[in-house]
Amino acid sequence: MVCTFALAQRYGIFHRRMKISSLKMAMLILCLTIMGSTVHAETQNDFDGDGRSDYTGVTVSGNDLLWQNTGSTSGQHEIDDAFGISTDVVTLADWFSAGAPTLGTVRTNLTDNALVWRVQEADQRISTENLGKPGDLIVSGADFDGNGIADAAVVRQVGKKLRWSIRLNMFTSEATTKQLKFGKVGDRVFFFSPDGEHDDIAVFGLTSNGKRAQLQYRDGLGGKVTKIRKFSKKLAQGTRPRPFPIQSEDGTDLIGFATDDGIDTTVQIFTVDGTRTNHVTLNGTGTLFVGDYLPDSAGEEVALQTASKLFVYSVDNDELETPTKVSGTPVDQINIAQTMGAVVPTAVPTATATPTATPTP
Numbered sequence: 001m002v003c004t005f006a007l008a009q010r011y012g013i014f015h016r017r018m019k020i021s022s023l024k025m026a027m028l029i030l031c032l033t034i035m036g037s038t039v040h041a042e043t044q045n046d047f048d049g050d051g052r053s054d055y056t057g058v059t060v061s062g063n064d065l066l067w068q069n070t071g072s073t074s075g076q077h078e079i080d081d082a083f084g085i086s087t088d089v090v091t092l093a094d095w096f097s098a099g100a101p102t103l104g105t106v107r108t109n110l111t112d113n114a115l116v117w118r119v120q121e122a123d124q125r126i127s128t129e130n131l132g133k134p135g136d137l138i139v140s141g142a143d144f145d146g147n148g149i150a151d152a153a154v155v156r157q158v159g160k161k162l163r164w165s166i167r168l169n170m171f172t173s174e175a176t177t178k179q180l181k182f183g184k185v186g187d188r189v190f191f192f193s194p195d196g197e198h199d200d201i202a203v204f205g206l207t208s209n210g211k212r213a214q215l216q217y218r219d220g221l222g223g224k225v226t227k228i229r230k231f232s233k234k235l236a237q238g239t240r241p242r243p244f245p246i247q248s249e250d251g252t253d254l255i256g257f258a259t260d261d262g263i264d265t266t267v268q269i270f271t272v273d274g275t276r277t278n279h280v281t282l283n284g285t286g287t288l289f290v291g292d293y294l295p296d297s298a299g300e301e302v303a304l305q306t307a308s309k310l311f312v313y314s315v316d317n318d319e320l321e322t323p324t325k326v327s328g329t330p331v332d333q334i335n336i337a338q339t340m341g342a343v344v345p346t347a348v349p350t351a352t353a354t355p356t357a358t359p360t361p
């Protein structure tokens with residue numbers, strides 16, 4: 001796993017969304033909330049609330065993390081904040097309410113053997129909660145109960161299994177803790193929403209006999225486990241790119257994989273049943289992230305910022321745009337990152353990334 005911003009740019013790093021809402025979606029949520037239902041709202045990283053993702057970049061300045069956000073309507077910097085330190089893991093998400101992204105980080109506190117999740121409230125006050133221990137895999141940006149508010153999770157190897165500790169709606173008065181075992185050593189951890197209503201915990205790896213690739217996801221944390229064995233075995237071997245979710249037009253997620261050969265980055269998109277719908281090769285390597293940046297193409301796009309360019313690939317139209325680069329390292333609302341000094345938002349390990357002796361879940 002990659003541990004600095006420089007490496008993040010050098011290698012493929014991705015991140016995606018959470019659940020924010022367009023004005024329409026906000027209205028819908030309001031209506032449905034009143035009716036007592038919950039909605040898995042979408043449009044990640046939408047600070048200005050126009051229903052399109054904003055470009056957000058983070059840079060390291062001395063020991064500080066500097067955040068810059070370019071509003072999708074104004075095209076101007078609307079956030080210019082220092083929050084967090086260079087060894088924090090970035091966790092941008094809707095921590096307090098649906099459709100309102102909040103700057104956040106996770107800090108490793110070795111003295112107390114704790115991971116401290118820190119978020120910046122609207123009045124600039126900082127709230128903190130502890131979840132996990134140094135060395136755990138941070139899983140940020142999911143919404144497992146589908147209420148539009150971010151849920152936090154950490155994953156740890158226990159024997160040959162993976163143990164998930166989940167804190168639903170961590171920074172609200174409804175915070176709830178759940179623990180469960182799901183997945184095995186060698187699996188890649190992620191989450192996605194197969195039904196568009198809430199995120200499911202998911203693991204991707206080889207079957208126990210090592211013969212096939214296997215996607216497993218568990219509905220509603222404690223619910224039914226679905227196993228899909230139609231993905232290419234290659235994706236589950238070697239450096240094992242971490243799967244990432246991309247929201248499609250109907251609100252359900254597709255599953256992406258990004259790999260690079262040191263020169264080009266290849267993104268492959270699959271349906272949940274393992275059918276490949278898209279693939280694109282982009283010139284260069286860099287930071288991969290996901291959001292709904294292009295209004296003309298339904299659902300989310302996959303973006304790659306290289307040293308020279310920003311590519312935004314429309315899954316829906318199979319088209320490529322190259323808007324102005326994001327200043328700093330682009331971040332989105334999904335972040336799965338190893339702690340212990342890991343700085344970056346997420347990581348899609350790539351063909352050129354050094355495989356670690358101990359596989360990262």
Ligand SMILES: [Ca+2]
Nearest residue numbers: 046050052072
């Ligand atoms: Ca926006």
Ligand SMILES: [Ca+2]
Nearest residue numbers: 143145147149
């Ligand atoms: Ca939630």
Ligand SMILES: [Ca+2]
Nearest residue numbers: 294297298299
């Ligand atoms: Ca779009």
